[in-house]
Amino acid sequence: MRKHKDAIRVWPAYLDSNLSRAQGRRIPANLAAPDVTVEVLEQAATAAGLESEAETDKQYPRNWSGIGGSVILSNPEGHKKKRLLLMLAKGVRRIVAQRESEKQAAEAKKAGKKRRK
Numbered sequence: 001m002r003k004h005k006d007a008i009r010v011w012p013a014y015l016d017s018n019l020s021r022a023q024g025r026r027i028p029a030n031l032a033a034p035d036v037t038v039e040v041l042e043q044a045a046t047a048a049g050l051e052s053e054a055e056t057d058k059q060y061p062r063n064w065s066g067i068g069g070s071v072i073l074s075n076p077e078g079h080k081k082k083r084l085l086l087m088l089a090k091g092v093r094r095i096v097a098q099r100e101s102e103k104q105a106a107e108a109k110k111a112g113k114k115r116r117k
Contacts, residue, residue, distance in 0.1 A: 008081050010071045011060045012036040015085065015092050024062045026082070031089045033096040038069035044091030045073055050084070 013024035017032035025032060033040075038054050045052035051074040059068040073084060 006075050006078070007072050008075050008084055010041060010073055010085065010088065012038060012041060012067075012069065013060050013063065015041070015089055024060065027085050027089055031086065031093070033089070033093045036092055036096070037067070038071060040092055040095050041071040041088065043095050044088045045071060047091040047094070048087045050074065050087070 011024065013019055013036075014026040015032050016025060016036045017029050017034050019025045038056060042052050042054050053072045054069065055072065056069040058070045060066065060070070073088075075084065079087075
């Protein structure tokens with residue numbers, strides 16, 4: 001395992017509203033989003049202006065049998081981990097909400113086509 005100076009590892013479970021605090025969520029449930037993935041974390045980090053590196057071969061220690069992956073965020077300013085998680089949470093919620101609205105629009109469009117026939 002290589003050391004990451006001035007970097008913080010973020011697991012998707014930290015921001016997943018489907019999980020409890022005991023299962024690994026680190027922020028309040030009302031600020032978290034459901035079904036967070038590594039890709040969503042990377043997009044949120046980019047949107048927040050943070051450099052990130054994805055590691056898809058890692059497993060979250062509290063749930064080693066689940067879907068894996070983590071993101072390593074560079075932290076040259078020395079922010080606390082909680083602050084970085086809250087910065088990411090805003091972007092994650094926006095991305096997840098956008099995906100949900102796109103999914104609903106596609107389903108509505110698909111349902112509209114079925115009615116015409």
